[in-house]
Structures are given as structure tokens and as C-alpha cells.
Amino acid sequence: MHLKKGDTVMVLSGREQDRGKTGEVERVLIKEGKAIVTGINVKVRHTKPSMANPQGGRIERPAPLAASKLMVICPACQKPTRIKHVMVEGRSVRACKKCSEQILTKYKTE
Ligand SMILES: [Zn+2]
Numbered sequence: 001m002h003l004k005k006g007d008t009v010m011v012l013s014g015r016e017q018d019r020g021k022t023g024e025v026e027r028v029l030i031k032e033g034k035a036i037v038t039g040i041n042v043k044v045r046h047t048k049p050s051m052a053n054p055q056g057g058r059i060e061r062p063a064p065l066a067a068s069k070l071m072v073i074c075p076a077c078q079k080p081t082r083i084k085h086v087m088v089e090g091r092s093v094r095a096c097k098k099c100s101e102q103i104l105t106k107y108k109t110e
Helices: none
Strands: 008-011 022-029 034-037 042-047 057-062 070-073 083-088 091-096
Touching (some): 008 034
Antiparallel strands (some): 008 022, 022 034, 083 091
16 A cells, blocks of 8 residues: 555546545555545535434535555655655655655554
8 A cells, every 4th residue: 555644645537526636645444445535536425314413414525545546746746656665774665756755654654
């Protein structure tokens, strides 16, 4: 999985209205090979009134997208890029294939 939570990504394919859009990765679903991106692939759910939501109505939530359809935008060169892994101080870190700058993650992952 080349994506991490907090990455800015571009949508390569998928629904027409989402193609070429960018957003931030909200969640990575490693097992499914998918990611949820803010504002992309938004599905509307109509819900009945419930205790948690007494009004009911429409809930807009982004649905997971295949990670293979997403490309990370390098924070250094601002281009959508493939990721390479480089060793820094004995740790594998992600780097941009275009400018070779490291791509740091916003959030600590285990
Ligand atoms: Zn770059």
C-alpha cells in the first residue's frame, strides 16, 4: 500500500465527476486495498429518523476507492507521482519518483 492517512491524492479513474480531483486520504483500508478520500466518491444515504439523528434525511459520506486509482501528490514538487521506497537511517521511507524528496506522513502509523 503506497497510501497513508493524510496524503493528498489525485483520482486517476473512476466516476467521471471524480476523475482528476484531489483530496486528502481519510482512511486506508489495507485489507481491501482501498482508501477513503475526503470529498471523493461521495455517496448519499437516505436515513430514517433515529435516536442519533432525529431528523433523518440525507447523509453524505465518501465511499472507499481502489488505491490503484489514486496517485499521491508529492508535497515537494506538487505533481502526482509514483512512490519509491528508500532507506533512511535503517528505516524505509517513501520518496517521490520525480524529485526524490521524501514524502512524510502527517500521522504516525504503527
Ligand atoms: Zn516530488
